[in-house]
Amino acid sequence: MSGPTEEIKLNGTGPVVHLTPEHKQIIRLIEDGARVLDLGCGEGDLLLALKALKGARAEGIELSEACIQACVARGLFSVQHGDLDEGLANYPDKSVDYVISTNTIQVLHRPMVLLREMARVGKQLIVSFPNFAHWAVRWQLFVKGRMPKTAQLPFEWYDTLNIHLTTIYDFRDFCRTAGLKIVHEIPLRTSASGQCTQVKVLPNLRADNAIFVLEEAGPGA
């Protein structure tokens, strides 16, 4: 659910936001002026960054009332208090360019339902998740015989919100089942200093996090 963040002052005088390494990767993927819906937008850091840096029309959905309060206190005008497990019924088909879900799918009760909803609403989907096949996770389970705890997965087994953890391999299968085409796959490795680099070799072993850009598979795909 969380990882290292970097404090960034937008546009010199703009608001201060805290961005995770995958936020910064995602911002690179978005073109100027795009319409973006961020699911589980938290206190609106990514939304503010996308508005300031990309002139995006950015809106968010968030479960926490306190986070909505924080979004309003930072000048965001399109944030809605809601439960992603209830779907995206308010949002018409293909009404935004990107639906983003950063480190959220693993906490949902029905990830498949939401992924299908995201594909209905957005032209493209950007989904990031912690990779449960990362070597540090495997090491803790295989060698130490313990439930894994990492920077990406900091919780004890009994109080974790992460109920649907996945791996890069499993997520590829999941996309096929969900009728989604993988446009880009960006496996990421975060160094101890918070530097984030793309993993070219053995991604399912070496990436602690992955960003997938997806779109609806055409007929016959």
Add this chain to the structure above:
Amino acid sequence: MPEEGSVGIVETKYFTFAAPPSEMTLECGRTLGPITLAYETYGELNEARDNVILIVHALSGDAHAAGYHHARDKQPGWWDIMIGPGRAFDTRKYFLICSNVLGGCKGSTGPSSINPRSGGPYGLSFPMVTVRDWVDTQKLLLEHLGIRQLLCVAGGSTGGMQVLQWVVSYPDMVRLAIPIATTSKLSAQAIAFNEVGRQAIQSDPNWREGDYYGKSVPRHGLAIARMIGHITYLSDRSMHQKFGRRLQDKSAYGYNFLTDFQVESYLRYKGNHFVNRFDANSYLYITKAMDYFDLTQAYGSLEEAFARVKSRFLVISFSSDWLFPTYQSKETVSALRRLNVEAIFTEIQTDYGHDAFLLESEQLSSLIGNFLAYGSEQAAG
């Protein structure tokens, strides 16, 4: 003495218009005139005249939203916690206007006013008024005050209905809209409670088909109507916390039909208190205006109703409000979202039920304060 943060001593003002032969035609088709609206203002109108906020009141509210009427006045206006220097509606920045609705009994023309044609009170000869009529008369008041643009319209409950009607009737005039604990159409359950309240009034022998002015008023009926209303404004949990099963001024049951429980005593007090400050016929007319409110029916669909809306929205509901439940606010937000209108929606967690919008709340104050601060900076669109 008014505490710090209060607007201090305020005065109710009056605006009279639509004098015959230029009567106003109401939604029901009948005409009415002259019409007087009671209103109050707080803060200063700026030179650009772009800092105006219209506050719209609920069923039993009035023009007196903030401050005190005189130095020994103990009871401030009905939304005093939200209005004043440094409060959510900051009177150092904004110019606020609040008027009593047409059909009310707090200085605006209503069934207890004198009908100039007959020389006696209107009673039931007063025409039926609607939320749209209320908004149209508020628009005329603003014109009279030389105001063409509203920074914001805000209100809860029946006030929230007026907020929604405002953005529909005058979409070019409103930059920010704050409908709180409200709905785009009154539910069957809420109509049912209104009807029981009306039946209580109408079955009081003193009601006499509304012709009771100068005689005994239908105290009993109006008090029961208010008691029913109060039940719907609270929640099971808030009643439990406030009263539980505690007894009133006794340690054992009385085994009679006098007051045993604190909750009974509270409702009786609220009912009796209300009779001294409210007119029974106004209660009938205002609840009927609520019942008729249905933007879907009036415009074909909610999307049609909101099609020309240009405002930004802050839509707020309360988790324990069962009179105007959260799903009703979500319906409004859904329609706005489908029309690409910018909207913030939040459900505030509270045990206080529908009444929560009138109570002190850090969440409510900060949402409104921030929304206004950013909304007055940035151009809408």
